[in-house]
Amino acid sequence: MKRRMTWIAACLMTAAFLCLCCLNAGMAEDVYVENEWNFVDQSMDVSQGIPANASGVLDRIKRKGVLRVAMEPYFVPQEFIDPSKEGQEQYVGADVELAKLIAERMGVRLEIVPMEFTQVLPSLTEDQCDLTISAVVFTPGRASSYAMSKGYYFPDRSASTAFVIREEDRDKITSIEDLRDKTLVAQTNSLQEALASSHVYNYKEFRRVSSVQAVYEALKQGKADAGVVDMETAETYVRNNPDAGLIVAEGLRFKMEDYFLGDRVVAKKGELQLMYFVNGVIDEVVDGKYEQWINDAQKRADELGL
Numbered sequence: 001m002k003r004r005m006t007w008i009a010a011c012l013m014t015a016a017f018l019c020l021c022c023l024n025a026g027m028a029e030d031v032y033v034e035n036e037w038n039f040v041d042q043s044m045d046v047s048q049g050i051p052a053n054a055s056g057v058l059d060r061i062k063r064k065g066v067l068r069v070a071m072e073p074y075f076v077p078q079e080f081i082d083p084s085k086e087g088q089e090q091y092v093g094a095d096v097e098l099a100k101l102i103a104e105r106m107g108v109r110l111e112i113v114p115m116e117f118t119q120v121l122p123s124l125t126e127d128q129c130d131l132t133i134s135a136v137v138f139t140p141g142r143a144s145s146y147a148m149s150k151g152y153y154f155p156d157r158s159a160s161t162a163f164v165i166r167e168e169d170r171d172k173i174t175s176i177e178d179l180r181d182k183t184l185v186a187q188t189n190s191l192q193e194a195l196a197s198s199h200v201y202n203y204k205e206f207r208r209v210s211s212v213q214a215v216y217e218a219l220k221q222g223k224a225d226a227g228v229v230d231m232e233t234a235e236t237y238v239r240n241n242p243d244a245g246l247i248v249a250e251g252l253r254f255k256m257e258d259y260f261l262g263d264r265v266v267a268k269k270g271e272l273q274l275m276y277f278v279n280g281v282i283d284e285v286v287d288g289k290y291e292q293w294i295n296d297a298q299k300r301a302d303e304l305g306l
Contacts, residue, residue, distance in 0.1 A: 032272035038143035046280035071134035072117040077297035094293035132266040151262015163252035185224035
């Protein structure tokens with residue numbers, strides 16, 4: 001009897017040890033981390049949808065059956081409004097396609113939440129949305145305040161930030177020194193604002209506005225002399241709005257540092273499991289699918305004259 005009890009005790013101890021090992025293995029799988037730049041660069045397998053152990057915002061998305069994505073729908077070709085469509089279908093562009101794919105992989109309905117760019121990030125902490133997908137690029141400040149995905153769009157950004165000026169000032173503004181007595185304008189909290197602030201030291205005034213469209217309006221109305229805008233967006237606007245009297249200034253362009261590269265999906269700080277899922281979807285589109293979406297969206301924007 002004593003030998004039998006010893007054998008049972010040994011079995012129980014072994015079973016307990018195996019359970020502990022399994023538990024530790026499961027816990028190890030559930031560890032989600034940011035890299036040294038404070039953004040998430042690792043992924044999870046999304047082929048089976050939202051995992052059973054979903055927590056935080058990812059669990060809420062699963063329970064409610066809807067993914068709410070905030071974006072400013074005035075940034076061609078990533079996100080814009082197609083007036084020929086109605087309701088949620090009016091929001092089109094490459095970022096909209098990415099949002100659709102994320103919702104599809106989650107097995108939930110997508111809801112686009114339009115708002116000004118200055119609100120797309122704060123809306124996360126106020127629980128007005130679950131993700132922000134709005135051509136948001138990495139900055140150390142944003143990464144310290146929000147959870148950011150790996151980059152999903154890497155255009156040729158060797159001169160991605162440019163100055164837009166009035167055509168009449170073509171020969172008056174050709175260098176940084178020419179901005180000494182000029183009023184600058186940029187979208188609040190944009191990378192362009194940050195780059196201009198770090199590269200231009202002498203100017204008359206620096207105005208911050210709520211959107212890229214407001215930058216162009218300030219220039220056309222004579223409220224500013226030079227607007228700092230994403231190069232791709234600036235070229236699209238100037239090409240499609242020849243009567244606006246605006247041009248991209250030659251010689252006034254900034255090269256982006258490597259750690260700024262790539263548009264990113266953003267979530268509330270700490271939602272790393274959600275970012276692992278998003279990165280799993282991003283892995284599907286970085287080999288050409290997103291670029292095709294960009295090309296298709298640009299064609300449509302040109303047809304609409306945006």
